[in-house]
Amino acid sequence: MICFVISTVLCILGLIIIYWIHNQYHLDIIVTHTPPPANPPPISICIPARNEEKNIRRCVESALGQDYPNLEVIVLDDRSTDATPTLLQDIASRDSRLLPITGSDLPDDWAGKPHALYQAAAAARGEWLCFVDADTFLAPSAISSCHVKAVETRADLFTTLHHQIVETFWEKTIMPIVMTALSVGFPPRKVNDPKRRNAIANGQFILVKRAVYDAIGGHEKVRDQIVEDKALSEQVKWNGYRLIVADGSQVIGTRMYTSLAEMWEGWTKNIYLGLRDHPSLLLLGAFGATLALLAALFLPIWPLLGLMWYFKSGGWMAFAVILKSLIVWGALLYARVGVARGMGISLWYAWTTPLGAGIFAAMMLASAWKVVSGKGVTWRGRKYRPTAN
Secondary structure, three states, rough: OOHHHHHHHHHHHHHHHHHHHHOOOOOOOEOOOOOOOOOOOEEEEEEEOOOOOOHHHHHHHHHHHHOOOEEEEEEEEEEEOOOOHHHHHHHOOOOOOEEEEEOOOOOOOHHHHHHHHHHHHHHHHOOOOEEEEEOOOOOOHHHHHHHHHHHHHOEEEEEEEOOOOOOOHHHHHHHHHHHHHHHHOHHHHHHOOOOOOOOOOOOOOEEEEEEHHOOOOOHHHOOOOOHHHHHHHHHHOOOOEEEEEEEEOOOEEOOOOOOHHHHHHHHHHHHHHHHHOOOOOOHHHHHHHHHHHHHHHOOOOOHHHHHHHHHHHHHHHHHHHHHHHHHHHHHHHHHHHHHHHHOOOOOHHHHHHHHHHHHHHHHHHHHHHHHHHHHHOEEOOEEEEOOOO
């Protein structure tokens, strides 16, 4: 009877949690392919690049391939030690719209990416600034489409959640879990509601009015923030300007990481920085990670336990335990199939949910430990510790 009651409670809780988690991602504003506007204002695309030889050519050439007629592209080489500078010079020799800049040494009171974007913005002449990460690739109509939608929504800062390019098994297993977690942490409808303080921006693509950028102090205002995109969005929204997050999957794609090792290093760093900058989330994050890890371990064996009980004369109660476990599994698979379809990957990857959740939970726990222990993380040759604010 105890097992029957416990399974009933777990079934109810599981269905509630599955519904709640998968009901947060509401991107009501969708960017579609749109031609350039009449009399388009100048836009400056600013790309920070530090050791990006794998991505920089594709990124820059996609930026230069825009159908938007009034455009300049600025790439700030942030002290790269690979072939990034050589590749930039090669592209610039064939297209005068590209301005490659060699970044200066990082000052003590600055984080790396804000300093790079600060330098790029200082050289920009556009009425709008478009910050694009080096692992992000734009469709030819991306700038035109996003600018039109930004004007239509009266946005002062316009950012997108867009297509995540995933090709390997580990990308397809882990990235859907990560994107779901992000939607829970930052529901788009709350971000777009000017009456709420919820603010987030995706540093992979940010389009902001130059006048607004200057008014809030630009990246100099958030100079010491590693999660500079969120900090910038907070400055915009909390100072009374309009922040919009939209679905840009039709015109923008990003390939963040290509292997399990890269994802572990990158997401552990990202989670660590979020927990470090918001200590109040530390216990909540660790608690959530522990629950996710336990769920990842328990879900696969739940129906097996019921089956073992049934064959040991468990009767109708054992059968009910099996049925309830299958109901939860069915609800979970249905929800994850929707996520897989939205990310353009095989629906069979819904079955890898426990594995992906377990790895993501381990990333969260590892990040929390690095905050508590003071070990910090290393990213692109720079060390970040809990005390570095």
